[in-house]
Amino acid sequence: MKGTIIKSLSGKYNVFSEEKTIECTPKGLFRYEKIIPRVGDTVEVEDNTITKVYKRHNSLLRPNVANVDKIILLTSIVEPDLNLNLLDRMISQAEYNDIAIVLVFSKCDLAPDKYSDIISYYKNLGYPTYLTPKDYDLLAKEIEGCVCVLSGQSGVGKSTLINYYTGLNIKTDSISYALGRGKHTTRHVELLRTNGGWIADTPGFGIMELDMSEMSLSQTFREFFATKCKYKGCLHEKEPKCNVKEKVATGEFMKSRYNNYLLFLAEIRKNKKY
16 A cells, blocks of 8 residues: 655654555664655555655655655744845755745734845745745645645744644744744654645754755856856856856845855865765
């Protein structure tokens, strides 16, 4: 019987198959074959045992989910404050994994006009962009028929959004003002059925390691990738007659995006394992 893993917790897996949920354990041989099932995996089940994990078309490590159609990147305007470094980091990782990106700026009712220029910039890059709470119903259409991952920093409103769509009562919490960031409310990854699709609430995080090459990073910034520079393989750093740098200087490209790109470039070089 074929199904989809919708929850993983303490070595147990909930598999959704034929409109019912079955609690399963993986077969012992997986340990020796170094196969670790993930939420989102398509699997074969026999007698409450996962006997096969089918090939994934993509896989994320953080959050730990497979076979994702869209990643909904949730960023708050206030409480916690807008974190463009984390947003650009999440966008780059999703672009690198070739997963469709949807941007959601939350808590816009608390500061309706704040960062409107920044939000418009990201929208003009071609990312479907929504403001919550006013765009909840429009955002719901993005989930139809898809496996979506909801991802973002702790405290930005992921659980609130999940509760709105599913009618559940997942615990929400205020931000920690001493730390200036949200408190963790979600402890595991789980796919929840809603709006004719699946949405995963994932544990919040504050940092992600960019596991890619320098050239791959440059291609995850849409505006950079679409710009023709004088030299093939330009990394838009110190190269002469770089059109990206010129567009940053004239204000056509957002300076914070470029500065984050340079920080990510330095980080990738520092973390090189060869």
